[in-house]
Amino acid sequence: MLVGARGLVLGTIALVGLWAAWELGLDPRDLIPGSGGLALAGELFSRAFSPAWTYESAVPEGTVPLPLKALEAARVTVMLAAAALGLSVVVGLFLGLAASTATWVGSAHGGRCAWGRCLNVTSPAIYGVSRVFIALLRSVHELIWAVLFLAAFGVGQFSAVLAIAIPYSGTLAKVFSEMLDEAPRDAAEALRSAGASPAQIFLFGLLPQALPDMTAYAFYRFECALRSSAVLGFFGYPTLGYYLAASFENLHYGEVWTYLYTLLGLVLLADAWSGALRRRLVPGGVR
Amino acid sequence: MTDSERISGRAEAVHRLHAARPRSRFARWSGIAFVGLVAVAWTSPALRPGDFLSPRRLANLRRFLGELVPYPLQQGEGENAARVAVAWSLDMLGDKGWSAAGTSLALSVAAIVLVGALAAVCMLVAARTLATPEPYVESPRTPSRLRQRAWRALAAGTRAVLVFLRSIPEYIWAFLLLAILGPGVWPLVLALALHNLGILGKLDAEVVENLDPAPMAALRGLGAGRLQIATAAILPLSLPRLLLFFFYRWETCVREATVLGMLGVVSLGYWIVDSRARNHYDEMFFFVLLGAALVLLGDLLSAVARTLVRRAS
Amino acid sequence: MSVESGSAGPAAGFRLESVTVSFGSVAALDAIDLEIARGEAVGLVGPSGAGKTTLLRVLNGTLRPENGTVEVGGVDLGSLSESRLRQVRSRIGTIHQDLRLVPNLRVVRNVLSGALGRTSLAGSLRLLFLPPRREVLRVHELLERVGIEDKLFERTDRLSGGQRQRVAIARALYQEPTALLPDEPISSLDPARARDTMELLLRLSRDDGLTLCASLHDLDIARTFLPRLVGLRAGRIVFDRPTAELSDEDFRRLYDLEGD
Secondary structure, rough: OOOOHHHHHHHHHHHHHHHHHHHOOOHHHHHHOOOOHHHHHHHHHOOOOOOOOOOOOOOOOOOHHHHHHHHHHHHHHHHHHHHHHHHHHOOOOOOOOHOOOOOOOHHHHHHOHHHHHHHHHHHHHHHHHHHHHOOOHHOHHHHHHHHHHHHOOOOOHHHHHHHHHHHHHHHHHHHHHHHHHHHOOHHHHHHHHOOOHHHHHHHHHHHHHHHHHHHHHHHHHHHHHHOOOOOOOOOOOHHHHHHHHHHHHHHHOOHHHHHHHHHHHHHHHHHHHHHHHHHHHHHOOOO | OHHHHHHHHHHHHHHHHHHHOOOOOOHHHHHHHHHHHHHHHOOOOOOHHHHHOOOHHHHHHHHHHOOOOOHHHHHOOOOOOOHHHHHHHHHHHHHHHHHHHHHHHHHHHHHHHHHHHHHHHHHHHHOOOHHHOOOOOOOOOOOOHHHHHEEEEEEHHHHHHHHHHHHHOOHHHEEEEEEEEHOOOHHHHHHHHHHHHHHHHHHHHHHHHOOOHHHHHHHHHOOOHHHHHHHHHHHHHHHHHHHHHHHHHHHHHHHHHHHHHOOOOOOOOHHHHHHOOOHHHHHHHHHHHHHHHHHHHHHHHHHHHHHHHHHHH | OOOOOOOOOOOOEEEEEEEEEEEEEEEEEEEEEEOOOOEEEEEEOOOOOOOOOHHHHHOOOOOOOOOEEEOOEEEHHHOOOOHHHHHHHHHEEEEEEOOOOOOOOOOHHHHHHHHHHEEEEHHHHHHHHOOHHHHHHHHHHHHHHHOOHHHHEEHHHHHHHHHHHHHHHHHHOOOOEEEEEEEEOOOOOOOHHHHHHHHHHHHHHHHHHEEEEEEEEEEEHHHHHHEEEEEEEEOEEEEEEEEEHOOOOOOOOHHHOOOO
């Protein structure tokens, strides 16, 4: 890139940033919290190093101890995330295959038999429709789905799973299709010259080369799904966010940190897991 | 040797090779563990999809879907339905839509520009290749142990902070910051910025770590200092990749910006929960669609920008 | 049985008649006439860009010429449907210059993929996930013939370049081919290995009675190992004679930068 081009790009980004600040009326002076906010921040952050191990107010006899409650919330968080991601991987795999140019690369040659002719006509349509469908799936945030489902069905964990699974299916499909597109095509070409059919070329020559990347990415998305699942708690599902919000509203800041650290632990665990897997599956690869 | 002897000898050899084959137990067990987790999740009683589709709920759903139609149309404007729907939508846009969408877009832009600048600074501290008193020098002039450790600690500390920032989702950051800073747009901008700084800072640091060290070592040989190397070599060399990640994260910022308003700051998310609370489902649906349009626009702009960056570099 | 393992039929001969292939306005092959008898061993020589690889692609049926006829084993490829053409291709063992293996699969799977052309989709799924014992034993046997049987379950990208080439040869043999078409098989090997590889290819095709047509840029190797050489230059055949009848002058003309 030219020096001038570099300056132009950075300058434009800075200008657009300034427009955004002006549009929002961002004033640096508002960054200083009021006395109430300052006191709250002090109380909140002073508990960062002493999260609560017991409830900070009287609880009815027989309530489960706080650590167990946090673990139970963590369990629900993990379950919702796993159920949603499991569904998303299946949907994302099929949609991703349909939306990858690599899938259809062999079929352009298979135009003589009836099935091949049929595919030749329909494959651009399947490809195009699935790309649009993926964009639409991705365009609505999981929290908006949650609000919609709450309005339509009321609280139920199945709707929480669907809320996460819909946008995640879209994202996985998009990334899967890109990974398939980027997989080297040379082995596929060799199988074609050895008489393999388009489906065989795809299964033996293309998919295996993209699979390690796809697996590593799916595991990375599990980490994201854990966060989304936790946030869904703010809308009434019994995940970590639910208890975190409740404790915060009750000014039990020690409990807030208990839940925050539980979430932190979950995310770090998922991060370590997906990182270790990535190092083994994709040698030398950066995320 | 007879044929069958030869075959059994071969089978034995294959068996031996198969037993000694190199394999990644970790990947295998990870896959099994994950599939098991998903299976447990789907079989848990709390997740009964049957309940989801009970007749009562289906009736609710049907009524709900009917209420998504713009209110004037529900009143039965059969003939010029299209014109009524368009007029209603334009009304909604002029009334709240444009400004809400503009605010959401501005939130994402303000946050990502802030993050881009901060991450470019963080990466210079967090990159392992720079975490030494004498970066890019083959045989350092015996740096003091203490300074060496201080640099390493600074880099490790920065990375730990980035991990912490990344682990807390935007929505929870916004929730906490709104309480501290009071209602306003700053908490939302900061929430987006903190979470994404955690991600972009890590990605940018990896970009720096993967740079070819030769140009920096050459500058170092000319006696350039750390800041000079950063501005003359590291930033220009890594800029294309930094921009790719910048636009990729902006895409997700736009998505998040459509929902953060749910916490009570006037933007798209605010109107979605507000109209839901007032049971005006037609308006809620309108804002949902507007948010989707905004996200699609963000995806498109980001894709165009990334293509341009790829082509220019 | 998921794999129809017919015995390797008699070697196939090739016959090209005024075959023309052009990429854009450049004629890669210009009215080529060529006949290769069953079981013959032929070398294609000539400067890079002469059309050697293009000719091999015409011979293995992946490139349809815009003019002329291609006959493989007496069958005119131009008249074949795509599925019949696939059957012809499945019996021609092409060994690509860049090998074109799937790097992150085990050697056994890469070799097994040679059978795809004669296997149904369901059969090939079984071949990929639960290969029948008999087929694995056959792969082992083939690997033994190329000298790397102990690499059967190794990941292909862990192998050296020479070993990977042997995997590609084994994959071609697993096709139960009637002809072997190695494209520049020795281009990235040191002289000793190059000789080993040529000896291996000749031995394999002689033992199985296969037609061999190899493109080679190394003239010394070509003259040492192959009884008949076809000189290609700018898409045209410059000479086509038994190696014994070729003089240094012929080769000088083949590579001469001035004349055309």
